[in-house]
Amino acid sequence: MTAADRVYQIIKQRILNGWYTAGSYVREAAIGEELDYSRTPIREALRRLVSDGWVEAIPHHGARVVGWTxxxxxxxxxxxxxxxxxxxxxxxxxxxxxxxxxxxxxxxxxxxxxxxxxxxxxxxxxxxxxxxxxxxxxxxxxxxxxxxxxxxxxxxxxxxxxxxxxxxxxxxxxxxxxxxxxxxxxxxxxxxxxxxxxxxxxxxxxxxxxxxxxxxxxxxxxxxx
Amino acid sequence: MTAADRVYQIIKQRILNGWYTAGSYVREAAIGEELDYSRTPIREALRRLVSDGWVEAIPHHGARVVGWTxxxxxxxxxxxxxxxxxxxxxxxxxxxxxxxxxxxxxxxxxxxxxxxxxxxxxxxxxxxxxxxxxxxxxxxxxxxxxxxxxxxxxxxxxxxxxxxxxxxxxxxxxxxxxxxxxxxxxxxxxxxxxxxxxxxxxxxxxxxxxxxxxxxxxxxxxxxx
DNA sequence: TCGAGCCTAGTTGCATACAACTTTTTAAAA
DNA sequence: TTTTAAAAAGTTGTATGCAACTAGGCTCGA
Missing domain, CATH: 1.20.120.530 (GntR ligand-binding domain-like)
Known part of the structure; x- marks a missing residue:
């Protein structure tokens, strides 16, 4: 299991737990420092979450957790x-x-x-x-x-x-x-x-x-x- | 439009055109050199193609174009x-x-x-x-x-x-x-x-x-x- | 006081170097 | 000749530094 896989699951779990609330941004640097990974696997995890529909990517501005209506x-x-x-x-x-x-x-x-x-x-x-x-x-x-x-x-x-x-x-x-x-x-x-x-x-x-x-x-x- | 976007579309088009045949591997370094991009945007494009179902990722071995039965x-x-x-x-x-x-x-x-x-x-x-x-x-x-x-x-x-x-x-x-x-x-x-x-x-x-x-x-x- | 333009801080996008892993080849021993 | 192990080549996985871009605030002018 690669680092990107782990990060993916961690972030996903945090969104589910309400750790990351809808509308908030998930910063690559911040979570990278916290989990002690470089930004590369974080980026990959975020991209996967985007294609799964959990977060949306705002170009040059980050990944925002989507809200459910x-x-x-x-x-x-x-x-x-x-x-x-x-x-x-x-x-x-x-x-x-x-x-x-x-x-x-x-x-x-x-x-x-x-x-x-x-x-x-x-x-x-x-x-x-x-x-x-x-x-x-x-x-x-x-x-x-x-x-x-x-x-x-x-x-x-x-x-x-x-x-x-x-x-x-x-x-x-x-x-x-x-x-x-x-x-x-x-x-x-x-x-x-x-x-x-x-x-x-x-x-x-x-x-x-x-x-x-x-x-x-x-x-x-x-x-x- | 980012470099990853461009690479994504190029690879996708090539799969459709038959440039990349089913079962063949898309090497990050090779296509990167050809299109004059670094491996980073290539990787991102490939990951997106994987989640779209166009290619499958073999861990530590690359991205293989999927075949259709x-x-x-x-x-x-x-x-x-x-x-x-x-x-x-x-x-x-x-x-x-x-x-x-x-x-x-x-x-x-x-x-x-x-x-x-x-x-x-x-x-x-x-x-x-x-x-x-x-x-x-x-x-x-x-x-x-x-x-x-x-x-x-x-x-x-x-x-x-x-x-x-x-x-x-x-x-x-x-x-x-x-x-x-x-x-x-x-x-x-x-x-x-x-x-x-x-x-x-x-x-x-x-x-x-x-x-x-x-x-x-x-x-x-x-x-x- | 208000508005436009600029600047600065902060974030993502990309390039490059290195590490880890997998496969294949090769050489040695049975 | 076959089998096994080691090593070597090639590929992906990750870290890090720099470039590009955006947003918000600040200054200057009206």
Missing amino acids: QQDVEEVFELRVLLEPQVVRRAAKRIHESQLGRLNDLANQMEALCQRSDEEAVDQIALLNNQFHAELVAAAESPRLQRLLETIVQVPVSRRSFHHYTREELLSSMQHHREIIRALILQEGEWAAAIMRAHILAARTAQMRQNKHGNCSNAARSAVR | QQDVEEVFELRVLLEPQVVRRAAKRIHESQLGRLNDLANQMEALCQRSDEEAVDQIALLNNQFHAELVAAAESPRLQRLLETIVQVPVSRRSFHHYTREELLSSMQHHREIIRALILQEGEWAAAIMRAHILAARTAQMRQNKHGNCSNAARSAVR
């Missing part, structure tokens, strides 16, 4: 509603036994955690949920589709995911997972796609309700699948 | 069939008079060129067609959707577009343009989306027929909208 969140969900069903549509034709097994394990673990309802359990569920979606994307076997979703969704591995859900919504979400698995076993791509569409629209509703009340900029990024 | 082309069309209808679905709610006017102009010019059927006319049509789609994407007012399509479609400004079409297909394609405009005027997003879907599927058919016969690697990139 309600409209941005809407846009992301609009695209996910298209792309994530396509993931399972493809996966239905291609998925292997072993992958179905892992999906089942993940669903079991998530449901077990649903009994509890403390903060930590919710964080755990969010983590497992991300793995669930990652497994589906892998089963879809489309590098481009994977790339598009990765650049769009930008889920932090960290917190906040699933916290907007009511208990009812949470249980419903678990049902979706089960039903998607059943559809995939039967290789019913359209069925799986329909459920996934509902799954995303439900997430969208929960997210929107939250954003209407509270702050937007950071909550936006914790958009949950 | 039939499967890659399939993947691209599969995504365009999802995303391009979404473009007009959004555009129907947002498009302005002036944009509709420009779309109409473009359609007129393309149809005029359809009378002729020499090579140059076909090239011209391809160019205008790209402008047509760009105008639609602009009207959709979704930066993310725009970015996704730009990274996926990768149409070279150059040649080969529309050359796979039979005369019948070409005329049909012109009809699609007209019908999309009509639907947009009436703000009928779903109608416009349906035509666009057919438009892309038709392009896919023409492209696939071509790839079955001839070479793939470069023809693939000339995928026409």
